Amino acid sequence: MPLLTRWFIKSALMYLTVSLLVGVALTAQGAVKLPAVVDALMPVYFHLFMVGWVTQMIFGVAYWMFPHVSKENPRGSEALALVTYLTLNVGLIARAIVEPILAFQPAPAWTVTLILSAVLQWIGALAFVANTWRRVRAR
């Protein structure tokens, strides 16, 4: 299993745990009084689960298991795969932190960071598709 796949899958497992803990907090909010910021965590909960866990697990396994480009260059561009990993994760973590804060404390710095997080995640998806497209081919 390549190094980047291990990073993808271990990160995915961490997001799974964190997303389900956020789910616990969202559910507990009805029963006990938690800080108001918890109310703004619903989109974070969805995206930690769907992007951090599901999509990242797919990225890691696809990078590992999809048909090889060639013997010399089995998994395409390692640089693009690294860009995928870094942009997706930095973007997602920034979003998870800033989106709830922005709901309560609007400030230009948070606005810029949230936009940056959107752009980073978008670049991550593009980089994955750019690297994976040529590995999806009929034999």
Place this chain on the structure above:
Amino acid sequence: MPRLSCWFIRASLAYLVAGFTLGALMLTLKAVARYRGLGLLMTPHVEFLLIGWTLQLTMGVAFWILPRFEQGTSRGAVGYAWLAFVLLNAGVILAGLGPVLGDAGFIRLLGRAAEAGAAFTFGLHAWRRIRRTNF
């Protein structure tokens, strides 16, 4: 990788890009304008990523790797899987773009029915391939 898996997986990659593009746009609008009217973009965003990306990729990989018949040369009733591909993509486009086209009701319902049909026909294809093997 069989040809149909290539179609499934490449279509799923296209939906990944489309879904993330809509998501990035929505997050930017939310950051800049406190834009609350995201419903119009939300429907295709969710439809493209949940059904178009994850479900379609799953079907493509399943068609590729599930056990085959006749010493590994046949994937059985391939026609059902092709029908699933057509129904799934028609469904995602209709259910995702229905509200954007101004019809949230009938077109979206038609799309959801097509998606359910895709699930059924893919199940018809895959059912016999899910069996005991020697490896």
